[in-house]
Amino acid sequence: MHKIVLSTALLSSLLFAGGDIAPVEAPMVEEVSSWEFEFSPYLAMSSISGDSAVISENISTLELGFDDIVDALEFGVAGHFEAMHNSGWGVLLDYNYVSLGGSGSLPLGTSGLILQEVDIKQSVFEAQGFYRQNFENGTFDYIAGIRYWNLKLNATLNQPDVHSTKNDWVDGIVGVRWISNLSENWKFYVSGDVGAGGSDFTASAVGGVRYTFNEWLDLDIQYKGLWVDYETGTVNTLDYFKYDTVTYGPMIGLNFKF
Secondary structure (H helix, E strand, C coil): CHHHHHHHHHHHHHHHCCCCCCCCCCCCCCCCCCEEEEEEEEEECCEEEEEEEEECCCCCEEEEEHHHHCCEEEEEEEEEEEEEECCCEEEEEEEEEEEEEEEEEEECCCCCCEEEEEEEEEEEEEEEEEEEEEECCEEEEEEEEEEEEEEEEEEEECCCCEEEEEEEEEEEEEEEEEEEECCCCEEEEEEEEEEEECCCEEEEEEEEEEEEEECCEEEEEEEEEEEEEEEECCCCCCCCEEEEEEEEEEEEEEEEEC
């Protein structure tokens, strides 16, 4: 018993008197973030093709063929944000704005009206969630969310009036995305979705490549097509509007990772 007390006293005196025996510090554990983020601003060189119909004040239907009259991009931008958790779940936000204008001389059926100018301002916002599966040489995402449309169209005719319409609506969408690692620096990806809700039908298809400069910056080049078939109001009334188009074209941007 005396030996145990003596040993304990000796050990305590070494520890507290600054002897060679010192407390052992616990190893530092570096905290690893469970989230990864990406933000990509783009320049969009878009075109719109399809058909639209509005009703003039004299109850004449204006059929606007965008293949013939919309050929000049006035302005187009896009932005994309993603947040990815290490559990495989993530969210993404996407915004695309395009302002298009065209001019010419397009007769509108037998109404005697002639379309001289048209302006379209179209903005599309998407909010989606996704789950990612990892494979040996890439990833596969299952996506679901909403697509919000805001559209303004002005048509100038051979008369003093400018016929305007403004509509907004929301569609639910589901889709998939596949990303493949081509090399250490190059990635190839494709994605697609379909949906409906406020519109009768909407869909998108994207294909592109990314080049990795470093751990925080990529160059992103893609080609995107965005379809919609929307109709509202009653035919032969002033509130009738139809918009059955595809917005398509290349986009180039930088992808910042943090």
